[in-house]
Amino acid sequence: MQIKYRMLRRIVGLAMVLAVAVGTTHPASAQHFERLGNVTYFGAGGNVIDVDGLSSRLEARGYGALSEGGLWAGTANATFIGRFVLGADASRLRKETRSNADFTSSLSGTYGTFNLGYVLVSSGTLRVYPYVGAGYGSFTLQITEDDESLSFDQVLDDPRQGASLKNRGWLINAGAGADYLVGLRRAEERVSGLAFGVRGGYLFTPKTENWEMMNAVEIAGNPDLTPSGPYFRVYVGFGYLLR
Numbered sequence: 001m002q003i004k005y006r007m008l009r010r011i012v013g014l015a016m017v018l019a020v021a022v023g024t025t026h027p028a029s030a031q032h033f034e035r036l037g038n039v040t041y042f043g044a045g046g047n048v049i050d051v052d053g054l055s056s057r058l059e060a061r062g063y064g065a066l067s068e069g070g071l072w073a074g075t076a077n078a079t080f081i082g083r084f085v086l087g088a089d090a091s092r093l094r095k096e097t098r099s100n101a102d103f104t105s106s107l108s109g110t111y112g113t114f115n116l117g118y119v120l121v122s123s124g125t126l127r128v129y130p131y132v133g134a135g136y137g138s139f140t141l142q143i144t145e146d147d148e149s150l151s152f153d154q155v156l157d158d159p160r161q162g163a164s165l166k167n168r169g170w171l172i173n174a175g176a177g178a179d180y181l182v183g184l185r186r187a188e189e190r191v192s193g194l195a196f197g198v199r200g201g202y203l204f205t206p207k208t209e210n211w212e213m214m215n216a217v218e219i220a221g222n223p224d225l226t227p228s229g230p231y232f233r234v235y236v237g238f239g240y241l242l243r
Contacts (some may be wrong), residue, residue, distance in 0.1 A: 049068070083118055110138060182194040
């Protein structure tokens with residue numbers, strides 16, 4: 001866990017330092033900035049998640065250990081207004097399944113943030129910028145009985161054949177991003193085409209709520225689990241810039 005965590009943290013940190021260094025070495029001049037632009041993305045990447053608390057609970061009951069890093073996929077959007085960047089992103093964790101002799105558990109997660117950035121590098125259709133943001137995230141743990149022949153009537157007769165628990169909390173997002181637009185259509189005042197982007201940063205969780213059942217009943221003895229940690233994303237999409 002520590003090796004993967006440190007490696008991704010160093011990659012994210014290096015990317016942010018390089019972005020600031022490039023912006024300082026090549027200061028953006030007013031004529032290099034388009035007055036307005038937008039990129040919309042689909043992409044994927046990884047997060048390092050501290051799953052030790054939940055994983056140890058599952059292992060003690062015969063389930064396999066959870067992965068420390070998860071594959072996340074989602075969307076992102078950035079609107080450029082002069083030097084300012086208004087952005088939003090939403091990601092979903094690929095479901096991870098573990099089983100013991102009688103039950104199967106599956107863990108999934110989602111989160112989204114709204115971000116504000118400031119362009120440090122503007123060169124042609126390349127934009128590099130740091131950003132900060134805030135949002136909300138959640139994890140869902142579903143536990144179901146391994147019975148392939150279960151009928152609808154059996155579920156009605158005994159609804160307690162499985163459980164679904166949810167954990168959620170507010171997020172603070174800090175990172176750096178880069179967007180590059182490959183102009184497929186050019187006009188005197190506008191360029192549009194394919195867009196490629198990368199994002200790297202760190203998610204902080206100031207406070208999480210207690211685990212609860214789907215009927216809002218809170219559960220005692222909660223293991224810690226949040227999306228807190230470093231992340232990295234690669235995106236592809238479409239965009240435009242106005243000169």
